Amino acid sequence: MNGFPDREQLLWRIQALSFTAVDLNLYLDTHPWDTRALADYNQISAALAQTRALYEQLYGPMLNFGMSCGGDSWRWVEEPWPWQISTRRA
Amino acid sequence: MTTGFNNPLGTGHLAMAFVCPQEYITRFNPDEGLCQGTIFPELVSPYPTYQLLLRTAAKEAQKE
Numbered sequence: 001m002n003g004f005p006d007r008e009q010l011l012w013r014i015q016a017l018s019f020t021a022v023d024l025n026l027y028l029d030t031h032p033w034d035t036r037a038l039a040d041y042n043q044i045s046a047a048l049a050q051t052r053a054l055y056e057q058l059y060g061p062m063l064n065f066g067m068s069c070g071g072d073s074w075r076w077v078e079e080p081w082p083w084q085i086s087t088r089r090a
Numbered sequence: 091m092t093t094g095f096n097n098p099l100g101t102g103h104l105a106m107a108f109v110c111p112q113e114y115i116t117r118f119n120p121d122e123g124l125c126q127g128t129i130f131p132e133l134v135s136p137y138p139t140y141q142l143l144l145r146t147a148a149k150e151a152q153k154e
Contacts, residue, residue, distance in 0.1 A: 016120035016121045016123065019120065019123055019124045020117070020120040020123050020124075020129050023117075023123065023129040024117075024129065030112075031112070031114065034114050
């Protein structure tokens with residue numbers, strides 16, 4: 001162990017946080033004045049951004065263009081891809 | 091009541107949908123939400139498992 005979070009664990013975390021963010025997004029579409037839901041959405045979105053940034057720092061870009069800086073080399077073509085994840089959680 | 095709708099069956103109504111307002115009380119943690127398919131505990135409504143469907147189909151086949 002190098003002390004860094006496992007790549008697949010991070011991908012699962014990103015999926016879980018993304019799912020919570022989109023479900024809160026759908027709720028807020030019909031309840032835009034619900035301050036509790038909005039506070040939760042903001043907290044989850046911040047955690048998601050932080051987790052994605054950590055993933056990109058450790059394991060490379062999550063998207064091929066627009067969201068991530070390229071760095072010194074074009075890491076996008078380096079395997080594994082962000083969608084390569086076991087069907088069973090570790 | 092005249093609706094202007096020409097019902098070919100001559101009876102019944104057009105469908106009307108009613109949805110109860112949802113109130114945000116609590117949510118699952120992100121991991122649990124991903125597994126349940128919703129972050130809202132009041133919206134959990136799992137489909138029957140594939141195994142259960144197979145067993146039901148087998149019972150139906152025995153009856154015939």
